Amino acid sequence: MKISKSEYLMYLDAPMHLWAYVHKKLDSTVIDTFTKHLFEQGYQVQKYAKEYIEKILIPDLYHNTKEFYLEVTKSDGLFEARIDLLVFNEKEENWDLIEIKSTNDIKPIHQKDLTFQYLIFAKYYKIGKCYILHLNKDYERKGQLSIKELFTLTDITKRILELVETVNIERFKALEVAQQKEYNEIEPCIKPKKCPCKELCHPLLPNYSIYDISRISKGKVNFLRGNYSNDIKDVPSDRHLGRFALTENQRRQVDVAQRDTPFIDIFEIKSFLKELKYPLYFLDYESFNPAIPMYDNYKPYDQMPFQYSLHIKESNDSDFKHKEYLECLPVDPSIGLIKCLRKDIPLDNGSIIIWSKFERTQNNAMSRRYPEQSEFIENINSRLWDLMEIFRKPMFALPEFKGSYSIKNILPVLVPELTYKGMPIANGSVAMTKWVQMVYGGGITAMDYSESEEDFSTEAIDIPKEVVDKEEVRKNLLEYCKLDTWAMVKILEKVEYYSRTI
Numbered sequence: 001m002k003i004s005k006s007e008y009l010m011y012l013d014a015p016m017h018l019w020a021y022v023h024k025k026l027d028s029t030v031i032d033t034f035t036k037h038l039f040e041q042g043y044q045v046q047k048y049a050k051e052y053i054e055k056i057l058i059p060d061l062y063h064n065t066k067e068f069y070l071e072v073t074k075s076d077g078l079f080e081a082r083i084d085l086l087v088f089n090e091k092e093e094n095w096d097l098i099e100i101k102s103t104n105d106i107k108p109i110h111q112k113d114l115t116f117q118y119l120i121f122a123k124y125y126k127i128g129k130c131y132i133l134h135l136n137k138d139y140e141r142k143g144q145l146s147i148k149e150l151f152t153l154t155d156i157t158k159r160i161l162e163l164v165e166t167v168n169i170e171r172f173k174a175l176e177v178a179q180q181k182e183y184n185e186i187e188p189c190i191k192p193k194k195c196p197c198k199e200l201c202h203p204l205l206p207n208y209s210i211y212d213i214s215r216i217s218k219g220k221v222n223f224l225r226g227n228y229s230n231d232i233k234d235v236p237s238d239r240h241l242g243r244f245a246l247t248e249n250q251r252r253q254v255d256v257a258q259r260d261t262p263f264i265d266i267f268e269i270k271s272f273l274k275e276l277k278y279p280l281y282f283l284d285y286e287s288f289n290p291a292i293p294m295y296d297n298y299k300p301y302d303q304m305p306f307q308y309s310l311h312i313k314e315s316n317d318s319d320f321k322h323k324e325y326l327e328c329l330p331v332d333p334s335i336g337l338i339k340c341l342r343k344d345i346p347l348d349n350g351s352i353i354i355w356s357k358f359e360r361t362q363n364n365a366m367s368r369r370y371p372e373q374s375e376f377i378e379n380i381n382s383r384l385w386d387l388m389e390i391f392r393k394p395m396f397a398l399p400e401f402k403g404s405y406s407i408k409n410i411l412p413v414l415v416p417e418l419t420y421k422g423m424p425i426a427n428g429s430v431a432m433t434k435w436v437q438m439v440y441g442g443g444i445t446a447m448d449y450s451e452s453e454e455d456f457s458t459e460a461i462d463i464p465k466e467v468v469d470k471e472e473v474r475k476n477l478l479e480y481c482k483l484d485t486w487a488m489v490k491i492l493e494k495v496e497y498y499s500r501t502i
């Protein structure tokens, strides 16, 4: 048996995860739309990174050496890895390892990932430097895409050498886990909620478990699992938890669950609701964050808001009006979005109700990108009122929320008659991928084009593109975003109702 780099990374995620994978208990054939989209992003970055290697890195840093090899696989019998670039440094007379990452910074896991590769390649080559080639977070596109500025090469050789011993021990432990026939003693993950085979790793998982405790750490979960049970009802008081004591919010969540009674801070809710001023605007954006900036003034992974839904209530006794915007052409979508928003939200004193800080952050980014709109955007931002705060703080928590403050989890509890279930687009990730398919005709391949439609060109990539019915997607996107703001309307009504009746 051989352990590959991705299997070693699975072991780091959770030993049981690796075991389930090598024993074919995980169904890795089903790939959801969003994962497919991430693959495409990664593929696209790889493609440009290779261009960077051939046109810039090899000529500039390696003086046009002919001794460079892309995607080299090596195995020492027990472990196997593929490095993105193996290149000979003629001056130092040794070989450099270069790994491409589609992120715009280096994460600790990337360091272990490259150390795993180093351990194998160092058996066959005299290794000099170890680099990560990743996106440059400071690159802002102006005109044509600049491959030279798009990437950054970071030397992490020192860190790799520090990690060699740790990674060597871990990879042998991974091998040991993979070879075991039984899985009883293997440590499972702390995030079974979305896993398709959680019954294997977490048998008899109660409906409300310690894994549902908000932002719980691995240390706390292991302590609770080892000394008590995985049922949230069995979590003891902090006196018994010692250094694994819960945070204030975690304790409140556990208390609400164990007493099976709501937590409602009526005083705080009332004072928060008092800040609301008519007209009320319920606003929600959908956006897409391409790894490779597609338009001027965008950096890697900057969000491009492409859609909004807006429910408006002029006064206490007026009916709701609905406004919306969806960019359907291959142009920078946020330009049209801001222009349309200017028409729909006048410069007055009404509150703009959002869910989370996302809209505020996007407004700040748009204000930086389009300074001529900054006065309007600052006005909008000064009137934002975040409904999610009621649930995040929390001022209001029901046992059924299970510590979550996602609108997707709050809505079915407070307003069961409204649901995202069964909608063709039922979450933001799918909305984003479908929008890309609708506007760019498949994958995110549109790289070098201006804002005029005639100049638009796509480059073929190998990943098969999903052909979508554009009109159908447009309809589904509008329906999805509209439900987001209508859900906010209904949730606020419920909160107001509770604040009046308690």
Ligand code: SF4
Pocket: 014, 016, 017, 018, 020, 026, 188, 189, 190, 191, 192, 195, 196, 197, 198, 201, 202
């Ligand atoms: S339950 Fe956790 S450890 Fe088990 S396979 Fe799923 S994600 Fe991996």
